[in-house]
Each structure stands twice: as structure tokens, then as C-alpha cells.
Amino acid sequence: MRFMLSLFDPEGYWDSVSEEQMGSALDEHRAFARFLEARGIEFSGEAVMPAGEAVTLRPSDGGVLVTKAPFVERREDFAGFYLIDCADLDEALEIAAHCPTGAGVEVRPVWSAPS
Template sequence: MMRFALLLFDPEGYAESVTEAGMTAALAEHEAFARHLRERGVPFTGEALHPTARTLRPGPPGEPPVAADGPFVPLRHELAGFYLVECADLDEAEELARHCPIGAGIEIRPIWDAPGP
């Protein structure tokens, strides 16, 4: 089995503009997705990310990284949350992601299990 990160993106400014009813509906969609994963026996975890962040970017050569309070690394969409799922391959991860609320998009990334020391 492999692990995959389903990175969830929202349109820029979504967190500031979503209504209470919209948020309630979005949470219900994620509850339905979690239920789908449990019913299929897929090991998973997931978290929503707060819309604020601190970003580290490379400093000048030989200098430490430079910290900046938001925005995130510049994107047209905001990383809003993620699920970590365990499945056989990328095709199965995509099939699972097709049941997830899509927002502005979902990026499916294999988790690299780096060899230990």
C-alpha cells in the first residue's frame, strides 16, 4: 500500500467570503467524503488549514531563509486542507479523490517514504 496526500485548494479569498450556510454545506460534503472512505476501509486522516500562514523563502546565498507573514507561496488558489489516504496506487488515489469536495482543485501527491538512517 502507498500513502497519498490529497491537497485541497479553494479559490482565492474563499475563507473570507464564505457564508455560514456555505461553510455548513462544505463541512457536510467533507463529512460525506470521510464516511465514504470509512465505508471502503481506507485508512486516512485529514485537516483543514487556517487561512493565515508564515512562509519561508530562500535568503540571499549564504544567508538564512527569510520569513514573511502570508501570503502563502504565490498561487491563484489557496491551500485549504488535506487528506492523507492509504491505497494501492495513483489510480486508486484518483478514484477516491473524485468523491472529495473539489473546491478549486485537488492535487494528488504520493508520499515519499524516505529511507531511514
């Protein structure tokens, strides 16, 4: 089964950290990647830009409304994700416990469309 680990940081966090803190955080993610590799867990992942960089498309009467803003207001920024391939939710939670957490990590199964 595949799971997405959604990473969240306090709003505006990356605007306030030093280069040293940034480097330390990146080192934590490199260590997590090595942990996944050592466990034989297939994965991919990316960091994303802060919510202020988001553009949202919503349906409207005239077609599609494009808004330069995140979809929902929140006090935490969606910061990135990992996609991991695990046997089940229990293993995904055990793996996620090793992930750098920031403000939190959401574990969600990835839906696979029927063929």
C-alpha cells in the same frame, strides 16, 4: 501507498461564504470521511487557515529569512489535505474523485524515506 489529496479553494473564498454555505461544505467533507471509512481506506486530514496567515522560512545569506506571507503567489488558497492509504495511484484517483473539490484537488504520492 500513501497519497496526499491537497485541497484548493478560490482565493478569499471562505471570507465570502455564508454560515449555511460553510455548513454545507463541512457536511460534504463529513460525507467524504464516511465514504473513506466505508471503503476501509486509512486516512487523516486537516483544514488549514488561508494563505494570508502563512509564515514562510527561506534560506538567506544571514541564516533564515522569515516572511509573513505564503511561499508562492497564486489565485487559489491551499485549504487543507487528506492523507490516504491506497493500493496504487489508480485507486487514489478513484477515491479523490469523491472528495469535495473546491477549486481543485491535487493527488500526490507521499515519499517514504528509506530506513
